[in-house]
Amino acid sequence: MPELPEVETTRRGIAPYVTGKRVSKVIVRQPSLRWPVTPTLARELPGHTIDKLERRGKYLLLKTRIGTLLTHLGMSGSFRVLHTMEIPGKHDHVDIIFESGLVLRYSDPRRFGCLLWVPNSIESHPLLKSLGPEPLSDELDGEYLYRKSRKKVASVKVFIMDAKVVVGIGNIYANEALFMAGINPTRAAGKISQLRYRVLADCIKKILNKSIKKGGTTLRDFTNVSGNPGYFKQSLQVYGRSGMACRKCKKILKEIRLGQRSTIYCTACQK
């Protein structure tokens, strides 16, 4: 489900409700996620205040004085803010209840997400340690992508979806950014010029920023913390449009698989 814009939408939605608020209780109904929900979470988090809610790539970090709740939404996870304790559904695995009475509810049908309690410093955590730069920071530019891609035979699409290269770009936005940049997704990453990477870096930023502005992309089940969908789907140029006409040149969009992910592009507009 969620790529950077959806996670950022979630972060912005939750932040006002949890920042500076003290946790009173944690209920874990289903600990079996990608990794087991840290067994000590329900014991350690209550009584502590969420000082900051940060995002690193697609991870959300709820920071307290004594440790961090490190979460990922996987493919189908979402957080919702409840103002009353609603009866939990089948996939409502964890509730974080605040002294204000507010409930932060984690829901995840496929259970690919995680909620890990990391005591003390989070900086050196294995899951975060080798992540590449944030795409919306100045660290991501044409120079960086060019340098990082030399000698790589993998396709440019697989390359930009690699979190060690740059975080946050999943299948939707990789397809979209490459279309906007006019680059064929099958092209070897190591054979693309610095000039073209400059264009691509620019397009990545533009696409992600545009999507964040619209509250992310809802394909079927992504909702923000209030349960509402994002509206970037209607702006998608290639993702989900296989077999349909290219919006630029009207040629039929082609679908192939790269790195086991569906890849849609225009053979005329993307070279």
Added chain:
DNA sequence: ACTTCGACCTGTTGGC
């Protein structure tokens, strides 16, 4: 060091 691929899950969709 790099690349590919299976695995983890449930729910939805499309073909027959």
Added chain:
DNA sequence: TGCCAACAGGTCGAAG
């Protein structure tokens, strides 16, 4: 209408 295979927004870790 039903059944079943294929596929879905992610990514780790093993194997090549």
